[in-house]
Amino acid sequence: MNLILLGCPGAGKGTQSKVLTQRYGLAHIATGDLFRAQIAQKTALGQKVEGYLKAGTLVPDSIVVEMVAGKLDESSSGWLLDGFPRTLEQAQQLDKYLKASAKQIDMVIYLAMDENAVVQRLTTRRSCASCGELYNTISRPPQVEGKCDKCGGELKQREDDLESTVRKRLMVYEDLTRPLIAYYRSETTLHEVDGNQPPDKVTEQLVALVDSAKVAR
Ligand code: ADP
Ligand code: ZN
Numbered sequence: 006m007n008l009i010l011l012g013c014p015g016a017g018k019g020t021q022s023k024v025l026t027q028r029y030g031l032a033h034i035a036t037g038d039l040f041r042a043q044i045a046q047k048t049a050l051g052q053k054v055e056g057y058l059k060a061g062t063l064v065p066d067s068i069v070v071e072m073v074a075g076k077l078d079e080s081s082s083g084w085l086l087d088g089f090p091r092t093l094e095q096a097q098q099l100d101k102y103l104k105a106s107a108k109q110i111d112m113v114i115y116l117a118m119d120e121n122a123v124v125q126r127l128t129t130r131r132s133c134a135s136c137g138e139l140y141n142t143i144s145r146p147p148q149v150e151g152k153c154d155k156c157g158g159e160l161k162q163r164e165d166d167l168e169s170t171v172r173k174r175l176m177v178y179e180d181l182t183r184p185l186i187a188y189y190r191s192e193t194t195l196h197e198v199d200g201n202q203p204p205d206k207v208t209e210q211l212v213a214l215v216d217s218a219k220v221a222r
Pocket of ligand 2: 155
């Protein structure tokens with residue numbers, strides 16, 4: 006099973022991807038997470054992309070495509086793409102890659118979200134520096150302020166979750182990523198789930214969708 010999860014920043018792609026990949030045994034290919042890991046490890050790739058992430062602009066297509074292709078080459082099971090593709094060019098490169106390796110996308114899911122709510126969602130988001138667990142100071146606060154419930158690690162705010170950067174990311178999304186919805190609508194069946202609902206409700210609907218695709222296969 007190969008899935009793509011589309012949606013604006015803050016639509017809940019990360020949260021839902023974690024649940025889905027565990028449930029269905031898929032590789033979670035999250036380009037943002039991969040870049041942040043490279044930056045933390047101070048690799049050459051990390052140094053190349055750091056400025057883009059900090060500014061909330063996109064990493065050049067060629068760099069992203071090469072990294073994702075490497076990950077897809079490695080994965081023997083199915084996968085879920087989270088944060089990729091993000092431009093039409095990336096989507097076309099992905100199609101080319103899939104054709105050449107006789108693979109296919111089984112489902113594209115668009116997690117729709119009211120963008121006015123995004124700024125609030127993202128500026129209150131926190132994550133554990135040790136285990137990556139996600140929190141929200143309003144909707145999902147940890148039991149002890151600033152500490153992870155699961156591992157006691159320190160909760161941090163992502164550098165690009167500052168309000169001005171969030172607004173920049175939303176503009177980039179509107180310009181470059183939103184056109185992908187129409188692209189996939191014409192290429193395959195695009196399924197839409199309302200991301201404004203509480204996380205559990207969203208999960209429930211995503212699971213129902215993926216289960217129906219499994220039956221249809
Ligand atoms: P979000 O979806 O919340 O904006 P991500 O963690 O997916 O966050 O991405 C964070 C940043 O990583 C983006 O703002 C961008 O700089 C970079 N990035 C991630 N995926 C891509 C991609 N497919 N193409 C270009 N840049 C990307
Ligand atoms: Zn933790």
